[in-house]
Amino acid sequence: MSENIYDNPDFFNSYSQMERSKKGLEAAGEWHTLKEMLPDFTGKRVLDLGCGYGWHSVYAAEQGATSVTGVDISEKMLQVARAQTNLEAVEYLHEDIEKVRFEKDSFDIVISSLAFHYVEKFDELVKKVHHFLKANGTFIFSIEHPVFTAEGSQDxxxxxxxxxxxxxxxxxxxxxxxxxxxxxxxxxKYHRTITQYFESLRQNGFRVDQLKEPTPGEEMQDIPGMRDEFRRPMMLIFSATNTK
Structure with a gap:
């Protein structure tokens, strides 16, 4: 089972006070970049790995997804997600994203936001996604940038x-x-190089379509600390297609 720091009461209380926790996607520095990279959700079956509060699951449903399955290891996060989700298309599963199983070709789109740097065996996870994502399906995820994770202190x-x-x-x-x-x-957390992320996708049936290093949008520049995000990359976003 993966480490689950988010059900630690002290950590969860502190995390819930962060701007992105209180205000959702619009307070996430990477959202304006990620939003532009997302595929058309209309009529699609979507899986959200490490869904947290469910922001991305709800967004996918609001954009026309037929069904959205959000998976997270934290029951505390899922309690919030369930309380603020009123869409029949969205369901949440309390599962470890490294352990969860689905049938072959279960989904058209798999998304994940800032979860995979908690995953020890990324190659195995990519193989599983390839199995339950249909041919030509989209796999899009954000992670902490390898420049940010390399040294370890992240400060x-x-x-x-x-x-x-x-x-x-x-x-x-x-x-x-x-x-x-x-x-x-x-x-x-687990550090990998950009090459390792890229090769894990390429060698396991995916074609990398986009790779972006997001920075906060202009509307966020006056938030304390946001301008410092231009001093080094903090996040990295991959978009890939399952070539089968």
């Missing part, structure tokens, strides 16, 4: 006055486990 280096000096990038080619301190808690 800037500051001078004695608290001003940002730089962002550390080290051990980039040493993929594997990273221990991260976030919102007062220690957690496990």
């Amino acid at each position: 800037f280096i500051y001078d004695e006055d608290g001003n940002i000096v730089s962002f550390p990038v080290d051990h980039y080619f040493d993929s594997g486990k990273r221990m991260v301190h976030f919102l007062g808690q220690d957690m496990t």
